[in-house]
Amino acid sequence: MLKPLLSMVAATVLLVGTASADTVRIALIDPLTGPMAAAGQSALDHLKFHAEKINENGGINGDKLEIVGLDNKVNPQESLVQLQKAIDDGIRYVTQGMGSSVGSALLAAVNKHNQRNPGDEVLYLNIAAVDPAFTNERCSFWHFRFDAHVDMKMNAMTSWIEGRDDIKKVYLINQDYSFGRAVAEAATKMLKEKRPDIEIVGQDFHPLAKVKDFTPYVSKIQSSGADAVITGNWGQDITLLVKTAADYGLDMPFLTYYGAMAGVVTQVGEAGVDRIYQVNEYYGDFDKPEMAEQQVAMYEETGWDYYWLRLTTMLDMIDAAAEKADSTDPVKVAFALEDLSIETTTGEVVMRKSDHQMQLPLFISVLKDDMEYGAEGTDFNFHKIAEISRDEVSLPTTCKMRRPKQG
Structure with missing residues (x-):
C-alpha cells in the first residue's frame, strides 16, 4: 500500500x-x-x-x-x-x-x-x-x-518643416483631450521658435472617436487658405479625416503622427499619395533585409x-x-x-x-505608390524622406523620480 x-x-x-x-x-x-x-x-x-x-x-x-x-x-x-x-x-x-x-x-x-x-x-x-x-x-x-512623446515627435516634425519654404500657413486639428491639446500646444510653440513666419490659420478640437463625418472640418481647412495640416489624430479619427480630405480634393500635406495606422492606406489609396506624411520610428521602404x-x-x-x-x-x-x-x-x-x-x-x-x-531615432515619411512592399495588400506604403537622429529627437526632462530601495 x-x-x-x-x-x-x-x-x-x-x-x-x-x-x-x-x-x-x-x-x-x-x-x-x-x-x-x-x-x-x-x-x-x-x-x-x-x-x-x-x-x-x-x-x-x-x-x-x-x-x-x-x-x-x-x-x-x-x-x-x-x-x-x-x-x-x-x-x-x-x-x-x-x-x-x-x-x-x-x-x-x-x-x-x-x-x-x-x-x-x-x-x-x-x-x-x-x-x-x-x-x-x-x-x-x-x-x-x-x-x-508628443514634444519629441513635434520637435522632429518642425525641424523638417523648418526647411520647407512652401509651408507658410498651417491648420491644426486634433482630438479633444490631453494628447490632442498637447500636440496643438507643441506645434504652436515650436513653429514660432523655428519658423516665426508661419501663420496658424485655424485650429479645431473634436471629440475622440465620436465624429462620423469630417466634412465640416475639412471645409474649414479648405477655406482657411492653409497649405499644410498638422494632426495627432489616431484610429478611426485619422482614417476618416484624411479620407474626407482626399475625397474633398485637398491638395496639401497632412503632417500626422499616426498616418500609417491600420485602415488609412486601404481607405485613402491613390488620393493620399504625396499628401499623407507621418513622423514615426518606422517606415515602409524596408531598406534592410530584416525589415x-x-x-x-x-x-x-x-x-x-x-x-x-x-x-x-x-x-x-x-x-x-x-x-x-x-x-x-x-x-x-x-x-x-x-x-x-x-x-x-x-x-x-x-x-x-x-x-x-x-x-530613439525618428523618421519622416510620405505615402507613395509602387512600393516594393505595399501596406495592407496594396501597392502603397510610406517612403522615408528624412531621418532625425536619436540625439536630435531627445529633449530634457523635468522628472524628479523616487525609486524604491534596490534589494
Missing part, C-alpha cells in the same frame, strides 16, 4: 511542478471592439506574433511569455476595471497606448497599487500614450514609455502590417532586462531596464534612466 501511495505523491508533485512552471504574462489594456478596435487589435496581434519568436528562443529568462488582451473600449473607467482584473489574475506587467486619458488613469492606479502592495508590484509599459507629462512632472519608477522579412512574416501570419516596431522593441527590452537581472520580478526588471540599450532594425534605442522615456 505504501508504494502506490508514494507513487501517487510523486505524481502529484510532478503535476504541481508542471502546472507551476512560470509564465510571464503581459496584459494589453486597449480597445479591441468599437470604432478604435483596429488600433488595439493590430497591437495585440503584433505582441502575440513577437512573443512567439521570443518563446521559440527560450522565452523570458527561461519562462514562457504570454500576451493577454483586455478590452477597455478607450474608456478610463473600464481600463481601471481591466487593470484590477489583470492584477487579481496575478498579471504583473500591463501595457497600453491608445489614449493618454486612459494612460493617465492607469499611471495613477499602478502607482497607488504598488504603494499599497509591496512585494506585488506591477509595471506599466506604455506603448503610445504620449502625453509629455508622464515622463516629466508625473514620472514614475513604475512607468516606462517605449514611444517618443522586409518582418513585414512579410507579419502580414502572412496576422493580416496586419509591421507598423508597431516599438512593440517588438518593448518585448526585446523586457527580455534583455530579465536576462540582465536573472529574474522576471517586475522590480528587478525595472531596475535592469534603466539605461538599457538595444539595437533595433532602425537603430540603437536607450531607455533613459532619469525619466524612463525611450530615446
